[in-house]
Amino acid sequence: CHMVSGWPQCVPPRPSCDNVRCHKGTMCHMVSGWPQCVHPRPSVRAVPAPSCSDLTCAPGDTCQVLQGWPRCVPMALTCQDLSCPPGSTCRMEKSTPRCVPMALTCQDLTCPPGSTCQMDGATPRCIPIAQSCQDLTCPPGSTCRMEKSTPRCVPMALTCQDLTCPPGSTCRMDRTTPRCVPIKLTCQDLTCPPGSTCQMDGATPRCIPIAQSCQDLTCPPGSTCRMEKSTPRCVPMALTCQDLTCPPGSTCRMDRTTPRCVPIKLTCQDLTCPPGSTCQMDGATPRCI
Known part of the structure; x- marks a missing residue:
């Protein structure tokens, strides 16, 4: 790229012998502005091949022979060539040495009393020492519980022993809360009249008539007893050829x-x-x- 009339433009590089390799017995010379391989004249004394001994480079550069010609190129730096300020260290980033902050550990940090050092990612930090319920005294009616590594006084959980329920009800735990609920009756709590018996209708005891059978029913002549939907009934007797x-x-x-x-x-x-x-x-x- 070259500046042409104040604007950057890409232009072809000027021809030179830098990128030309000639056959043995020939050498490159610029002829009319173009590189050409020509035989040296017998009368001309052979010119020795150029080397880095003929080139003096600026500080920070070094000489390398590239395509037969000595050239000055930037010297590859390492962390040995770089002095970093205190609290930082040298690291190679894409072949370039750079000073980066030194990674601290808990060994580099002194914490005040009542705290301890813990690593927060790559940074050491002082945090309060975790207490326990042994270090906390709670008032009556409350107890200590750990919440996110911190001891706290919370209301004491009640039980059925702390609750008195009225007659006809009993205490049941609803999750962590004691509650009075009606006592569920059974057939043992119900007295049924003669001719009936107790059966549970869902969660409720009920007195229902005792189921009769054909043994409890006397049918008139020409009829017989049959059970219809758990009830004995007299129906006409089925005749046969004997009748x-x-x-x-x-x-x-x-x-x-x-x-x-x-x-x-x-x-x-x-x-x-x-x-x-x-x-x-x-x-x-x-x-x-």
């Missing part, structure tokens, strides 16, 4: 749950034919033909 008398030529058959008289189906065994004829079934009827 039905059918007329001649019919017999009893059960139609589902009802006995019915139906005609007897005759066969040739029930018919006596005269001589010269025989019995044959005509549909469901025997006939002599």
Whole structure:
């Protein structure tokens, strides 16, 4: 970059022999402003290769041969070349030595009585020595508890021993607080009248009629006892063919749950034919033909 007419501009570097390597037996010379490898003239005495012995560098620089030519480059510094003020130390940051504050520890800090040193990140700090409930006396009705490493007096937690409940209630702990709640009754606390018994309806004892059975019920003739929804009831007795008398030529058959008289189906065994004829079934009827 060069300043051209007061403005910075990027311009090509001037040609030189710095970046030119010539073949053996030739050397670089500037010809018409351009580097060229030419054979030395026989009459010209060979020029020795340049070296750092021919170059004097400024303080803080050192000589290095780069691409065949000696050049002055900044000397690489280390922490040995840098003197830091008290309370700081030298550290290398990206090949450059720098003075940074020295990391302190609790060994470098003296704390006043009643405090101790603890590291807060990379910084030592004096903090009060943590007390305990042994160092604190609380007034009556309160007790000591540790809150964030600090002893504090807080109201003493009550228990059911500290609470008197009225009749019909009892004390129960609601989390950390004693409370009076109604006593839950049971069947042992309830007397039921004759013909009833006690059963729990949720959390309440109740007297309900004693469940009867068919043994406790006498039904009239032609009916019998059956349990319907836990209650004994008299219902008509189911008849059978034993309870039905059918007329001649019919017999009893059960139609589902009802006995019915139906005609007897005759066969040739029930018919006596005269001589010269025989019995044959005509549909469901025997006939002599």
